[in-house]
Amino acid sequence: MGFFHWLRRLFGLETGRNSPERGSPAAAASGSPTRRHRRRRPPVKLVPLRYQPAQPVGGRTSSVGRRAYRFARPSMRGGWLDLSQGQDASRLERFGLPSFNVPEELAAWLDIPLGQLGWLVHRFDDEQRPPDEQKAHYVFRWIKKRSGGQRLIEAPKSKLKRVQRIILEEILTRVPSHPAAHGFVVGRSICSNAAPHVGQRVLLKLDLQNFYPSVSLRRVVAIFRSLGYSREAAVWLGRLTTSSLPGSLLKNAPSNADMAPYLGAHLPQGAPTSPALANLSAFPLDLRLVGLARTFGANYTRYADDLTFSGDEQFLRSLAVFIPLVDQIVRSERFSLNKAKRKVIRNSQRQTVTGVVVNVRPNVARRDFDRLKAILTNCVRRGPSTQNHDRHENFANHLQGRIAHVSQINPQRAERLRALFAEIDWNR
Numbered sequence: 001m002g003f004f005h006w007l008r009r010l011f012g013l014e015t016g017r018n019s020p021e022r023g024s025p026a027a028a029a030s031g032s033p034t035r036r037h038r039r040r041r042p043p044v045k046l047v048p049l050r051y052q053p054a055q056p057v058g059g060r061t062s063s064v065g066r067r068a069y070r071f072a073r074p075s076m077r078g079g080w081l082d083l084s085q086g087q088d089a090s091r092l093e094r095f096g097l098p099s100f101n102v103p104e105e106l107a108a109w110l111d112i113p114l115g116q117l118g119w120l121v122h123r124f125d126d127e128q129r130p131p132d133e134q135k136a137h138y139v140f141r142w143i144k145k146r147s148g149g150q151r152l153i154e155a156p157k158s159k160l161k162r163v164q165r166i167i168l169e170e171i172l173t174r175v176p177s178h179p180a181a182h183g184f185v186v187g188r189s190i191c192s193n194a195a196p197h198v199g200q201r202v203l204l205k206l207d208l209q210n211f212y213p214s215v216s217l218r219r220v221v222a223i224f225r226s227l228g229y230s231r232e233a234a235v236w237l238g239r240l241t242t243s244s245l246p247g248s249l250l251k252n253a254p255s256n257a258d259m260a261p262y263l264g265a266h267l268p269q270g271a272p273t274s275p276a277l278a279n280l281s282a283f284p285l286d287l288r289l290v291g292l293a294r295t296f297g298a299n300y301t302r303y304a305d306d307l308t309f310s311g312d313e314q315f316l317r318s319l320a321v322f323i324p325l326v327d328q329i330v331r332s333e334r335f336s337l338n339k340a341k342r343k344v345i346r347n348s349q350r351q352t353v354t355g356v357v358v359n360v361r362p363n364v365a366r367r368d369f370d371r372l373k374a375i376l377t378n379c380v381r382r383g384p385s386t387q388n389h390d391r392h393e394n395f396a397n398h399l400q401g402r403i404a405h406v407s408q409i410n411p412q413r414a415e416r417l418r419a420l421f422a423e424i425d426w427n428r
Contacts, residue, residue: 069102069232070114071123083232091228095174101230106237110163120160121239129244136246138268142254147340150257152213154243154268163240164273171237172276175227178286183304184275191408193308194356196299200310203351203358204319206326207341211305212269213261214335215281217242220267223280241277243268275304285333292329296322303354319344356409364409372402376420383428396426 068082075081084101092099100106107117120137122128130136137160141153156164177185182193197203208214217238224234242265253259267274267281286302293300296318298311307326309315315322323342330337345351347359357363375387376399384395392398399421407414 069104071103071118083235084230087230088228095227097171097174097227101233103236106233110166112163120163121236122244128239130246132246132248138243140249142257148256150254151269152262153270155270161272164271167237167241168273168276172273175280177279178283180286180290180300181279181282181302183302184279189408190303190354190356191362193301193303194353194358194362196301197308197310197353198358198361200299201312201347202310202316203345203353204309205343205345206307207338208305208307208330209336209338210258210261212274212278213266215267215278217265219281220277223277241271241273242266285330285335288329288333289326292325306354308353362409364406364413369406369413372406373417373420376417380420380423384424384426385428
């Protein structure tokens with residue numbers, strides 16, 4: 001027994017070498033005999049984390065009547081704010097990121113005129129918000145959610161989309177996401193997301209509500225600041241990758257749409273930069289949930305807004321303590337859980353993680369495989385025109401995509417589907 005273990009036992013902080021600490025979440029959930037005969041303790045409360053910025057986030061005021069650069073903001077004390085200071089060159093060099101501090105340099109890097117850069121962020125409009133849908137840089141479309149309600153898709157128009165792709169390829173893809181994040185990350189997939197949960201006694205599946213619109217402009221600016229950019233550069237990058245809805249769209253929204261997340265500038269679902277920025281915004285969340293899961297001997301992964309935990313029989317018995325702790329962490333990181341989508345799935349049931357069956361080994365759901373096989377068989381017998389019930393523009397590509405999905409999970413089953421696909425007469 002080590003000296004520190006001896007001291008811990010001497011003061012009653014540890015009952016054995018491998019015993020959990022008294023008062024820890026794991027000890028509270030262990031269900032030991034001594035625990036059962038004690039008075040019931042209040043729920044475990046997590047200590048909130050205090051964020052201390054590594055560098056000041058404000059800007060200094062330049063001399064009265066003199067702008068340090070174009071589009072500088074006026075100061076309430078007179079003169080103009082100079083927010084171009086505070087770049088951390090070492091952080092930019094660490095990830096190989098481009099360097100710019102002021103709008104002129106950002107416009108040159110994007111290879112667009114400075115006036116067009118201001119136009120893209122609605123710098124010339126009131127409240128930097130488009131006055132109507134025609135002058136917005138996004139195409140807006142409401143779609144119904146399976147669980148009810150409405151989801152807003154905001155697809156950037158061509159000029160803004162080009163700028164966002166440059167930001168994605170030259171900045172965001174160079175910054176690694178947390179290892180627990182598997183959605184929209186190069187080298188990871190639904191299979192890597194499902195792998196840690198194969199053969200577990202229980203799955204706990206949770207869903208983040210309004211994942212993209214929950215990430216505000218302020219949080220996006222903080223991400224770019226953390227990468228090393230000055231406040232001025234971070235604000236412009238944040239404006240280029242977030243969306244502010246025109247008032248007309250807010251007034252004419254469907255009655256069953258939750259508009260609260262869309263009122264301010266937010267990450268748009270449909271922009272190429274949004275998945276990467278959402279993953280970076282959720283980095284502290286992933287970090288804390290990984291630590292919590294390890295305390296309970298559980299596994300954790302996240303695919304976009306889908307959180308998955310898994311573990312053994314002891315983890316199953318501790319869920320009454322574990323789930324409230326997860327909810328505390330999620331809320332403290334300024335997200336929220338959709339309680340209607342919470343699922344606890346034991347190994348006596350079919351366990352799926354992002355569409356992959358994980359009871360014994362990664363596999364395709366039998367129902368999905370049989371349905372696709374039946375479609376291909378009917379295409380061979382009756383012709384593909386009789387099976388395109390959803391009127392896909394390119395039905396052949398649609399079927400090949402579904403076969404590729406099966407191949408990613410179970411290559412042997414996919415071979416049978418490819419053999420059927422090869423027999424289809426596409427002239428019928």
